[in-house]
Amino acid sequence: MNSTLDPVFAAGIERELMAIGTGRSRLRRRQRTMRLVTIAGGSLALAGVLTGAALLGGLPGQTTVTPFGETVSGSYTGTADVDLGQAPAGADRVILDITCTDGGDIEVPTKPGAGTSAAAVTWNCSDPIREDKTVRIKDGLLPADGSTSITVTADPGTQWTVVARYGSSTTKPWGVNAKGESYGVPNDNGVPDLVAAQATNGKVGYTRMTEQFAFKGEGYIKVYESDGETQIGWFPIGDPATLGDPPAVEK
Structure with missing residues (x-):
């Protein structure tokens, strides 16, 4: 199972999120789990990434985000509210x-998924492999009750704007x-x-979730139609x- 990825579902940083697990990105999403412990670090994340709303709109389970309210901006160094x-x-x-x-x-708190107690997106500002220097996060955590601020954690001396x-x-x-069987993209549920x-x-x-969990090492897993039986291709882990070419699809 690919241990370089964390659960990410459709939203957000279009090019960055769809590049997780490739040579183009070092963006990481972490979740501290309460129930879905086995999801963390699994190949499941890659399937979710490659089917983000920006790439394949209209999928079951897709979350649509609408901005509203006043925009705020600022420049900061290190950790700041x-x-x-x-x-x-x-x-x-x-x-x-x-x-x-x-x-x-730099780390930004995000909405925890189902069965999780906390989550965050983390990346390194100096990483030369990251193509985009601006990261868009569409599921940032709301301020705590009684507060109007969120805390963005950054290493000392790291300058950033928001x-x-x-x-x-x-x-x-x-x-x-x-x-x-349910089918679609991971979401808050x-x-x-x-x-x-x-x-x-x-x-x-x-891809079937149980097959992703059972997969060991690197290779290919089957991609099905929504019936979960008819194979239409292969997905790389x-x-x-x-990896080389995938096997022929069984007829």
């Missing part, structure tokens, strides 16, 4: 664009196939039985550049 003002009625997240070009690690505002979201229900993925042949389908 960002005052967003009073949250408007209906706000369930914070949307942030954070830019940094050099320095150390543009932020509140947002609200709506989430489509997962689909359910004839066998009663958890992870469906069949997780959306794009096969190496370009076809969009679903590991670096596609070193």
